[in-house]
Amino acid sequence: MPEMPEVETVRKTLTELVLGKTIEKAKVWYPNIIIGDSESFCNQLKKKKIIKIDRYAKFLLFRLSDNITIVSHLRMEGKYRLATPHEEKNKHDHVEFIFTDGTSLRYNDVRKFGRMQLVETGTEKQKTGIKKLGPEALSEGFTLSYFQRALRNKKKNIKAVLLDQNVVSGLGNIYADETLWLSKINPERPGNSLSCDEITSLYKAINQVISQAIKAHGTTVHSFLDAEGQTGGYQKYLKVYGRAGKKCFRCGATLQKNHIAGRGTTFCPKCQEVK
């Protein structure tokens, strides 16, 4: 899926496309996408107006009139696009919001991993997946001292720590590898083995990579498209992700790919050597 920069890109494009529209009716073709009862989901959305679209880490929050919020997670391959209700259903279209102006918003998800949940606005931090998340990358709560404290008792490898949304939320496999390369830290190092300087360097790398990726409208490596069907731009800045077997831009060594923390992990065996 989209990691935080991609979700932020979707949020912005969705805002352009559907802000202010009123839902005439919602349709769910694949109920497993909806957490809770899908019929009641559709019933509660009738005549609700989209007044704002927020984001928390990788979650999208559609703020609707009458104090309700759709919390949406795209997981690996969820996508939104503007359509019309009489358009034929695409192969992996699972949910549709039909608007009173004759357009509609379709949710398409090849792997069906994405989820939507309807909650009373303000309760999303207690009632949804947001509840267990650590501070978002780039947010006020994600301070250097927080990060230092969080790493202190982490015995698992740093790659797994960066992927753990309870520690810091927003990073996924691509940006975890990029930040580790930038700060020259081997992905297998235990979290609590990092020096003070290394933690600082990694902290800066997280802020730098995520904010640049947001500026570039995210990364398209597999299938990511924003709500307007556009690809991201950050893929041209990637230093390690997808470059296994190629030369490190910094030292020229051949980049290596290992299975770490259950995910394919690309790194430079020379400048990210285990110390």
Place this chain on the structure above:
DNA sequence: GCAGGTGTTGAATG
């Protein structure tokens, strides 16, 4: 046919 893939969850394990 088999493995791997932008993510999260819950069960199993220590």
Place this chain on the structure above:
DNA sequence: ACATTCAACACCTG
């Protein structure tokens, strides 16, 4: 209770 690992979710691509 806590930290950590790993299969499962479902489908497409190489």
